[in-house]
Amino acid sequence: MWGTVRQRLGGYSAYYSLQRIGLGHLLNSSKCYSSEAAAAKKMTVREALNSALDEEMSADPKVFLMGEEVGEYQGAYKISKGLLEKYGPERVCDTPITEAGFTGIGVGAAYYGLKPVVEFMTFNFAMQAMDHIINSAAKTNYMSAGQISVPIVFRGPNGAAAGVGAQHSQCYAAWYGSCPGLKVLAPYSSEDTRGLLKAAIRDPDPVIFLENELLYGESFPVSAEAVDSSFCLPIGKAKIEIEGKDVTITAFSKMVGYALKAAEILAKEGISAEVINLRSIRPLDRATINASVRKTNRLVTVEEGFPQHGVGAEICTSVIEESFEYLDAPVERIAGADVPMPYAANLERMALPQVEDVVRAAKRTCYRSV
Amino acid sequence: MALAHVASSTSRSNLLRPISAIISPNLRRQLSTDDTRTLTIETSVPFTSHQCESPSRSVDTTPSELLSFFRDMATMRRMEIAADSLYKAKLIRGFCHLYDGQEAVAVGMESAITKKDSIITAYRDHCTFLGRGGTLLQVFSELMGRIDGCSKGKGGSMHFYKKDSGFYGGHGIVGAQVPLGCGLAFAQKYKKDGTVTFALYGDGAANQGQLFEALNISALWDLPAILVCENNHYGMGTAEWRAAKSPAYYKRGDYVPGLKVDGMDALAVKQACKFAKEHALKNGPIILEMDTYRYHGHSMSDPGSTYRTRDEISGVRQERDPIERVRKLILSHDLATEKELKDTEKEVRKLVDDAIAQAKESPMPEPHELFSNVYAKGYGVEAFGADRKEVRAVLP
Numbered sequence: 001m002w003g004t005v006r007q008r009l010g011g012y013s014a015y016y017s018l019q020r021i022g023l024g025h026l027l028n029s030s031k032c033y034s035s036e037a038a039a040a041k042k043m044t045v046r047e048a049l050n051s052a053l054d055e056e057m058s059a060d061p062k063v064f065l066m067g068e069e070v071g072e073y074q075g076a077y078k079i080s081k082g083l084l085e086k087y088g089p090e091r092v093c094d095t096p097i098t099e100a101g102f103t104g105i106g107v108g109a110a111y112y113g114l115k116p117v118v119e120f121m122t123f124n125f126a127m128q129a130m131d132h133i134i135n136s137a138a139k140t141n142y143m144s145a146g147q148i149s150v151p152i153v154f155r156g157p158n159g160a161a162a163g164v165g166a167q168h169s170q171c172y173a174a175w176y177g178s179c180p181g182l183k184v185l186a187p188y189s190s191e192d193t194r195g196l197l198k199a200a201i202r203d204p205d206p207v208i209f210l211e212n213e214l215l216y217g218e219s220f221p222v223s224a225e226a227v228d229s230s231f232c233l234p235i236g237k238a239k240i241e242i243e244g245k246d247v248t249i250t251a252f253s254k255m256v257g258y259a260l261k262a263a264e265i266l267a268k269e270g271i272s273a274e275v276i277n278l279r280s281i282r283p284l285d286r287a288t289i290n291a292s293v294r295k296t297n298r299l300v301t302v303e304e305g306f307p308q309h310g311v312g313a314e315i316c317t318s319v320i321e322e323s324f325e326y327l328d329a330p331v332e333r334i335a336g337a338d339v340p341m342p343y344a345a346n347l348e349r350m351a352l353p354q355v356e357d358v359v360r361a362a363k364r365t366c367y368r369s370v
Numbered sequence: 371m372a373l374a375h376v377a378s379s380t381s382r383s384n385l386l387r388p389i390s391a392i393i394s395p396n397l398r399r400q401l402s403t404d405d406t407r408t409l410t411i412e413t414s415v416p417f418t419s420h421q422c423e424s425p426s427r428s429v430d431t432t433p434s435e436l437l438s439f440f441r442d443m444a445t446m447r448r449m450e451i452a453a454d455s456l457y458k459a460k461l462i463r464g465f466c467h468l469y470d471g472q473e474a475v476a477v478g479m480e481s482a483i484t485k486k487d488s489i490i491t492a493y494r495d496h497c498t499f500l501g502r503g504g505t506l507l508q509v510f511s512e513l514m515g516r517i518d519g520c521s522k523g524k525g526g527s528m529h530f531y532k533k534d535s536g537f538y539g540g541h542g543i544v545g546a547q548v549p550l551g552c553g554l555a556f557a558q559k560y561k562k563d564g565t566v567t568f569a570l571y572g573d574g575a576a577n578q579g580q581l582f583e584a585l586n587i588s589a590l591w592d593l594p595a596i597l598v599c600e601n602n603h604y605g606m607g608t609a610e611w612r613a614a615k616s617p618a619y620y621k622r623g624d625y626v627p628g629l630k631v632d633g634m635d636a637l638a639v640k641q642a643c644k645f646a647k648e649h650a651l652k653n654g655p656i657i658l659e660m661d662t663y664r665y666h667g668h669s670m671s672d673p674g675s676t677y678r679t680r681d682e683i684s685g686v687r688q689e690r691d692p693i694e695r696v697r698k699l700i701l702s703h704d705l706a707t708e709k710e711l712k713d714t715e716k717e718v719r720k721l722v723d724d725a726i727a728q729a730k731e732s733p734m735p736e737p738h739e740l741f742s743n744v745y746a747k748g749y750g751v752e753a754f755g756a757d758r759k760e761v762r763a764v765l766p
Contacts, residue, residue, distance in 0.1 A: 108553020
């Protein structure tokens, strides 16, 4: 575990500028890997998605992509750029704007044995296809006692973008995360994105792959291993982005970036935060989360979505159930505001978690006044 | 010379006596067991078409096929009646949607296609499953929630599947099976299998939006999808004229061709399905509307007589029953005697009773099965029972 963390820290050193954070006890180990850091390739999340799709389509002829604008438009967010030219219209299918219909068609193709990747332009539109995702895809392996498995991936942007208003900003991690039969993944970095999408496409079960529009253009260093076409990350395993000893902060998707920034700020004030990138909402890596809280004795969960019945609620409860005696402070949840997303920029800012919210909650768990 | 054609009359129940009636009894016995002899029989009514030509009313069949129609439909009928009794005896729980009256659709379709073609339907699926090669034991065990059921007791009446012979369920959500069926057709085309998918739905589901979404995509992409509306004229308790502005379901595809078929005539169903398969492989989707009827209510909790008269039900039973129609054909062509057909029915009854007895002996699933098949690949994650500190499992 420690060895892996050191390696990752080496890779990220260029990105997080460890020397400025004052995590001195980690600097020595990171210096050993500086040469590796210098060699690290950079890749945007968009490139990560495109390359993962390309490789999996190349490796397995049963994999095909369908969704609105995925073909000739090169992808609404240019995620599927170049794929139509490379694989042709039988494997990259532009659909009409009919989510219920084309999602059902994708699930039916998966019943027959193909491996569809269904793109939703955002997961807000997937609500029109919810019956097929849950009743036709998630439950079928169980209802058929294993006769019919559904190797399908539903992917697309999830959560808030910028100024797109209430109907285009919801985070669906908690809704899908509650449903048995689904696997729900939420990558943060490019390495997460590549590894998890490839794992999702290879997986024999329905996978919900929650991306984030605002992360598409962000660039992350990727290791040589991650660039290899056989690279795959395990489903159901969280990643400890930064080790710490005072408070555990869990996050997924874009909020991981916020948690890391909060950790920087907290470190300056002498609070060592351990940041866990969940990567997988379902299965949830309760083992890693609990092990971390047993070490730090404090928990802050961060998510963009609505607070009631959210991912944080599940994490907090899991920790209370499994690690009650280890808690030195009440568990804290940072989530989106309990309102539909407003448009005005100042209200939008208030409706979403900000770095200072995470910092404040972490300090509360340490009994520090804000 | 063996008889070849029987001219049809306008009345459905009247068939001209064929020449074979004149032949001596000994010769007659040999003729009826001759499998390869072709009989050409006219359907009860002509087909009505939309945006395509109708297939011929003259259907080729063989004595062996007619006898198997009789036997299969009698088995299906007996099975559904027995399920009714089991439900009233509380051995079957929850939902139970019976198909008696509609047997000709299941049986006629099977005779026109192979097990490599796919069928997907909604929840009135017991007979369709049987037609695809399922056994009576699997049906009754599943209905009673036992491990010998086709879904090992975990599905129930609405979730029968038989993937190895192209039966994809068994779906509880009205209309969902239609896009799924178009997806099966997509995959068949993708894999260049040369096979087709029959997606069955009722007159109630015919108004679903997702059906038109899937039909649009199927027509755009030339998918080998055949949408079969089993129009039994009632969507649960609502008559078709109260639910559909246009109950001409075979025309509702607009740009997609359609055919209206007498769904109580197994030979008409066979002809239509054969025609549809050829069409779908060359030209993309087509709609078949089967004019059929269910004797039971929508499900076992619906008496079926509050929204239609008992006279209507008994009228259809008298005039249009699919099994009686085939019985008359068999008798008039001297393919079997009345006693032989009655013996077949007795045999079928015994098979059904034996299957029920065997199914009753089948055990309920083991407790650990609660957690099996949630995923095809579980990664060793934990799942919890009602009291998570008491009941936990690891998903393999």
